Amino acid sequence: MAATDYLRKRFMPHIWCPGCGHGIVLNSLLRAIEKLGMEKNDVVMVSGIGCSSRIQGYTDFHTLHTLHGRALAFATGVKLAKPEVNVLVPMGDGDALAIGGNHFIHAARRNIDITAIIMNNSTYGMTGGQYSPTTACGDLASTAPYGTVGKPFDVVALARAAGATYIARTTTYHARAMTRILTDAIKHHGFSVVEILSQCPTYYGRENDRGDAVEMMEWYRDNTVAIKPDESGPINSACNGEEAPLPIGVFVNRSEPEYCDSYAKLVREKVLS
Amino acid sequence: MSAPTRYAERKAEPNIRFLQGNEVCAEAAIYAGMRFFAGYPITPSTEIAERLSERLPQVGGTFIQMEDEIASLAAVIGASLTGLKSMTATSGPGFSLMQETLGYAIMTEVPCVIVDVQRGGPSTGLPTHSSQGDVMQVRWGTHGDHSIVCLTASNHQDLFEMVIDAFNIAETFRTPVVVLIDEVVAHMREQVRMPEEGEIALTERLVTAVPRDVDYHPYFPREDGRLPMSNFGGDHRYNVTGLVHDMWGFPSNKPNVADELIHHLIHKIENRKRMLVRHKEYNVDGAEIVLISYGATARSARHIMENRRAVGMAVGMIELQTLWPFPNELIRERCKDADYIVVVEMNMGQMVHQVEAAVDRPHRVFLSNRVDGAMITPNNIKNLIRVIQGKGV
Structure with a gap:
């Protein structure tokens, strides 16, 4: 099946702005699913609210468009009730880490077999460019006219501390690597987190003088550095104006008991025996 | 009020149990076929979760304690979509947290049951004392125009039947149903006769007859107004959204689509009062x-x-x-x-x-x-x- 066959064209045209990085994520995601040889009926996609969360509507899978921040909680119900399905949860940075932050760390802690894709554009695009939990200190936003106060989350460090068993970071510039990472993340049996830096030229880019979409993607090219496994690093977390190159790659990939398996095993051993 | 002699007379009967109201909720839900529970501890409803954590695995069901009440109802909706009768239980503060998610269940027409054991409020209020202060929150707590079904009971035998009724109504009308009890009923212990299997009629989910991979419309009513479901993640791919949607489940901004949907959500309950009113x-x-x-x-x-x-x-x-x-x-x-x-x-x-x-x-x-x-x-x-x-x- 060609990657484009997974598209649900009835939903087109999409709502994303010209230059938005989310289309590149959709492209890489469908190519990963194609590479894995998955049927449309094999995939359940659960999303929340925001620009990124509209990605589920454009795919011809089992699609559940839920509430802001709550996608992982809905997905947990789906996965526990029907462990045989592949559950993908695309989210934005505000969706996953602000309003949904609690669900994110708990899904990671459980190591439930869900693929969480965080499309991080450091802004709330759908509501017009407010600062998010990943907006760098000092960056401008429509609710930060004098600059953002407070440190941004480092998604990799957060996911690692919470217990996710597959953690990777990539960018829309690195589209081919993104496909490889998403393929591995979907294959991974456990909670996998893929952070994808995705440009928002309309709000974040314009508010912070980052140029157009191409310039923003070139910034990803010039300000990232591939890591060896088990390295990590902060995203501009120091408020000193210095920007360290952002590590990208696969940070964690280890095997641990998965939640649905563990529950089933517990019931077999303690209840049914 | 029961005279003391009545227990002596009835204890020889089979299936007589001496239970707390919360335990009755749990047992009745299992009788009704509930096989997925997600919840979060809160006084005075916690015993429902405690009992179900033990009982559900015994009957092939799944229990999970989520990170909060919002996640609990969200997981319940996700599980229900896949075909399992699902439930959560909480009290006032948790029920307040669930309001947005409750509206989602109403909008997406996902059957589920929410037990709200009322305690004194507002806010933390009187956690261990009784109240009936959530009546209006059940009706109007979530935003927007909608209708809701809410059942209650004053004694355990009725409560057992009401919980089963709640599942039957939820499945028939594709709607969340709130079982609203108070701390007194929840924590009071009295005798209850457990019905035999098959004694109380159970309504199972109406599943679509549309064959696999043929277009299925999740919001296309049959002639009798019922909307057949397809287990999510199974034979048919469809979209579910809290946005105003058409019969495909696709978002729509069209005035006639919004108008029809809101009227449908309200009329399916308000126009069927005769089927829903128990007193x-x-x-x-x-x-x-x-x-x-x-x-x-x-x-x-x-x-x-x-x-x-x-x-x-x-x-x-x-x-x-x-x-x-x-x-x-x-x-x-x-x-x-x-x-x-x-x-x-x-x-x-x-x-x-x-x-x-x-x-x-x-x-x-x-x-x-x-x-x-x-x-x-x-x-x-x-x-x-x-x-x-x-x-x-």
């Missing part, structure tokens, strides 16, 4: 005074009704078991000849306004209430009746 009546014909109550306070109301009838007063009583949709027609008809109507509830007056709106001559309606966390006693009601009749306390 009990005692001595209403010829009654000069009609007491209206529900939940634990109905026990006090019934007690004082019998007590006053023994001294020759014409007192009758209506016990509401369906709180929403509110049985306007029933109340108007059954109260039309009464001199006084006394609504007995543990709040500052919530159902009383519905009663006032339902009856003619609303100046006949009085409120017997308490909000101190304690039960309304039969004497509290008796004293109000004396005041209404100009006899002083």
Whole structure:
């Protein structure tokens, strides 16, 4: 099946702005699913609210468009009730880490077999460019006219501390690597987190003088550095104006008991025996 | 009220159990076929989760304790979509947190049951004491125009049936149903006869007959108005969204689509009141005074009704078991000849306004209430009746 066959064209045209990085994520995601040889009926996609969360509507899978921040909680119900399905949860940075932050760390802690894709554009695009939990200190936003106060989350460090068993970071510039990472993340049996830096030229880019979409993607090219496994690093977390190159790659990939398996095993051993 | 001898008589019967109201909720849900529960600990509902964590794995079901009440109801909706009868249980503060998600279940027409064990509020309030302060939150807590089904009970035998009814209604109408009880019923222990398998009819989900991979419309009603479901993640791919949507489940901004959807969500409940209203009546014909109550306070109301009838007063009583949709027609008809109507509830007056709106001559309606966390006693009601009749306390 060609990657484009997974598209649900009835939903087109999409709502994303010209230059938005989310289309590149959709492209890489469908190519990963194609590479894995998955049927449309094999995939359940659960999303929340925001620009990124509209990605589920454009795919011809089992699609559940839920509430802001709550996608992982809905997905947990789906996965526990029907462990045989592949559950993908695309989210934005505000969706996953602000309003949904609690669900994110708990899904990671459980190591439930869900693929969480965080499309991080450091802004709330759908509501017009407010600062998010990943907006760098000092960056401008429509609710930060004098600059953002407070440190941004480092998604990799957060996911690692919470217990996710597959953690990777990539960018829309690195589209081919993104496909490889998403393929591995979907294959991974456990909670996998893929952070994808995705440009928002309309709000974040314009508010912070980052140029157009191409310039923003070139910034990803010039300000990232591939890591060896088990390295990590902060995203501009120091408020000193210095920007360290952002590590990208696969940070964690280890095997641990998965939640649905563990529950089933517990019931077999303690209840049914 | 049960006399002490009745237990001795009935303990020889099979299937008699001595249970707490919360345990009755758990057992009745399992009887109804509930196989997925997600919840979060909160007084005074926690025993429901505790019992189900033990019982569900024994019957092939799944229990999970989520990170909060929002996640609990979200997981319940996700599980229900895949085909499992699903439930959560909480109390006022948790129920407040669930409101947005409750609206999602209404909008997406996903069957589920939410038990709300009321405690004193607002805020943390009186966690271990009783209240009936959530009646209006059930009706209007989530934003936007909608309807909701809400059932309650004053004793454990009725509660067992109401919980099963809640699942039957949820599956029939593709809607969330709230079982609203109070701390007194939840924590009180009394005997309950467990029905035999098959004794109470269960409604199973109406599953679409559309073959696999043929287009299935999740929001296309049959001639009888019911919407057949397809287990999410199974034979048919479709979209579910909290946005206004068409019969495909795809978002729409069209005025006619929005108008039809909102009317459908409300009419499917309000136009079927006759199927949804459950109540009990005692001595209403010829009654000069009609007491209206529900939940634990109905026990006090019934007690004082019998007590006053023994001294020759014409007192009758209506016990509401369906709180929403509110049985306007029933109340108007059954109260039309009464001199006084006394609504007995543990709040500052919530159902009383519905009663006032339902009856003619609303100046006949009085409120017997308490909000101190304690039960309304039969004497509290008796004293109000004396005041209404100009006899002083």
